[in-house]
Amino acid sequence: MRIAALGFLHETNTFQTIKTTYQDFVNFEFVRGAEIAKRHATANSTLTGYFKGAAKYEFELGPLLFTFTGPTGTITKDAFDRITGEMLDMLKKQGPWDGVLLAQHGAAVSEEFPDMDGEVARLVKNLVGPKVPVVMTLDLHSNITQKQLANTTAVVVYRTNPHLDPVERAIEASELLVRTIRGEIKPVQHLEQVPMIINIVKQPTAFGAMKEIMDDVAEVVKKPGVLSASCGQGFPYADVEHMGISFLVVTNNDHKLAEQHAKWLARRAWERRAQLQNDSPSLGDALKRAKAAPAGGQPTVIMDVGDNVGGGGSADSTHILAEAKRQGIAGPHSLLMSLFDPEAVQACIRAGVGAEVKLKVGGKTDTMHGQPIEVAGHVRVISDGKFEEPTPIHGGWRFFEYGPTVALDTTDGHTLVLHTNRGVGNMSRQQHYSIGVFPERYHVVICKGTVSPRAAYEPIAREIIMANTPGVTAADMGSFKYHHRRKLYPFDLDVKYEG
Numbered sequence: 001m002r003i004a005a006l007g008f009l010h011e012t013n014t015f016q017t018i019k020t021t022y023q024d025f026v027n028f029e030f031v032r033g034a035e036i037a038k039r040h041a042t043a044n045s046t047l048t049g050y051f052k053g054a055a056k057y058e059f060e061l062g063p064l065l066f067t068f069t070g071p072t073g074t075i076t077k078d079a080f081d082r083i084t085g086e087m088l089d090m091l092k093k094q095g096p097w098d099g100v101l102l103a104q105h106g107a108a109v110s111e112e113f114p115d116m117d118g119e120v121a122r123l124v125k126n127l128v129g130p131k132v133p134v135v136m137t138l139d140l141h142s143n144i145t146q147k148q149l150a151n152t153t154a155v156v157v158y159r160t161n162p163h164l165d166p167v168e169r170a171i172e173a174s175e176l177l178v179r180t181i182r183g184e185i186k187p188v189q190h191l192e193q194v195p196m197i198i199n200i201v202k203q204p205t206a207f208g209a210m211k212e213i214m215d216d217v218a219e220v221v222k223k224p225g226v227l228s229a230s231c232g233q234g235f236p237y238a239d240v241e242h243m244g245i246s247f248l249v250v251t252n253n254d255h256k257l258a259e260q261h262a263k264w265l266a267r268r269a270w271e272r273r274a275q276l277q278n279d280s281p282s283l284g285d286a287l288k289r290a291k292a293a294p295a296g297g298q299p300t301v302i303m304d305v306g307d308n309v310g311g312g313g314s315a316d317s318t319h320i321l322a323e324a325k326r327q328g329i330a331g332p333h334s335l336l337m338s339l340f341d342p343e344a345v346q347a348c349i350r351a352g353v354g355a356e357v358k359l360k361v362g363g364k365t366d367t368m369h370g371q372p373i374e375v376a377g378h379v380r381v382i383s384d385g386k387f388e389e390p391t392p393i394h395g396g397w398r399f400f401e402y403g404p405t406v407a408l409d410t411t412d413g414h415t416l417v418l419h420t421n422r423g424v425g426n427m428s429r430q431q432h433y434s435i436g437v438f439p440e441r442y443h444v445v446i447c448k449g450t451v452s453p454r455a456a457y458e459p460i461a462r463e464i465i466m467a468n469t470p471g472v473t474a475a476d477m478g479s480f481k482y483h484h485r486r487k488l489y490p491f492d493l494d495v496k497y498e499g
């Protein structure tokens with residue numbers, strides 16, 4: 001049994017003005033054939049799960065192409081054409097195949113295709129033909145569509161946020177595919193879209209109403225005749241018609257049963273809609289609370305929700321730094337944060353390790369993410385930005401190559417980790433350990449994310465506060481102007497779900 005594996009993964013923030021180009025994928029991760037095993041066989045990613053699935057269910061895996069980049073703006077037509085062109089070419093030349101595994105995100109938008117993942121599935125399905133099953137894995141932030149379902153045998157979605165289960169879900173996808181090929185099952189799927197969004201600050205699956213939703217999904221998974229059940233949390237920063245939460249149930253050749261369970265999940269989520277909206281504290285309050293925490297002990301971790309790198313943030317927002325200075329958060333090890341600023345990194349490299357520098361950092365991308373801030377300090381360390389994360393973290397990535405990075409200790413007692421790759425979030429503590437910076441020693445640690453840094457920072461945090469900061473991923477959804485979305489709660493309070 002020969003099964004092809006392909007992936008073109010992107011979470012597109014359509015409010016981000018910077019388009020995502022072919023080169024952005026090349027710069028981040030673009031691997032083919034044997035290179036895929038090198039990067040993923042020992043990681044904790046979806047591809048890792050495909051390799052494990054191949055070993056468990058004894059099929060020959062043909063890893064063809066996998067690419068992804070950080071969540072930036074709409075993908076250019078050029079990038080879409082070149083990447084899908086190469087994917088299809090490999091699929092055709094290295095076939096025939098008994099099945100295909102697709103590692104997609106579910107919230108990718110290209111210039112031509114608002115549902116890019118649906119289009120990728122359609123192109124793949126068209127090429128392999130109706131007899132060859134295609135199973136697709138998606139990120140929990142997916143905006144799932146009928147087109148995605150129509151062009152796949154089954155869709156399996158991560159069930160944790162932070163995403164710690166890509167391997168399990170990929171093994172599940174492998175099992176569904178293999179059993180379909182063997183003729184043991186005939187998967188049918190039903191999608192139920194609910195006219196509401198889950199605010200980003202309510203998306204962690206470990207607590208609150210979101211946990212209850214995932215508990216419901218787990219209950220449906222156990223029902224007789226059900227092969228798989230998923231929730232797509234939706235990615236609210238994509239201004240597309242299909243944006244929003246949805247439920248997907250896969251059964252063994254019983255569409256009515258799939259529909260029944262999906263509607264039950266949808267109704268229960270709809271009843272919880274008011275509990276799933278933004279109630280995060282203001283930046284000023286978040287920093288006051290962090291400042292008031294007793295000295296010593298564990299750091300207070302503040303999520304910079306408006307500059308959520310995992311959601312399309314510019315990675316250089318200075319709103320928190322400006323407020324910290326205003327509130328007088330100072331003294332040795334008072335604050336640690338990362339900032340994207342290639343210009344400042346170059347200035348520090350020119351000055352050299354140990355040099356005293358005075359420069360303006362951050363706030364250089366646009367007007368949404370604050371002003372550049374003048375700081376003085378000394379260059380503690382310069383690194384190539386390479387590090388490795390052996391433990392499962394959000395998304396399951398292992399090898400990171402983030403480019404030139406500098407740790408700058410400022411006269412305020414802040415440590416700023418300045419870097420040159422906009423896709424750098426704070427998903428792994430190795431990012432800091434690898435340059436000799438220990439977040440545990442700081443009073444306040446800022447993470448440019450909302451949920452993705454939790455797996456790395458929960459173990460060392462006194463408390464995690466999701467601060468309602470401005471920016472391209474703000475929790476305050478009223479700050480975004482949509483042109484394409486449906487009527488959705490809480491934007492439209494008169495909207496009804498009648499499933």
Ligand SMILES: [Zn+2]
Nearest residue numbers: 139140141163
């Ligand atoms: Zn996600």
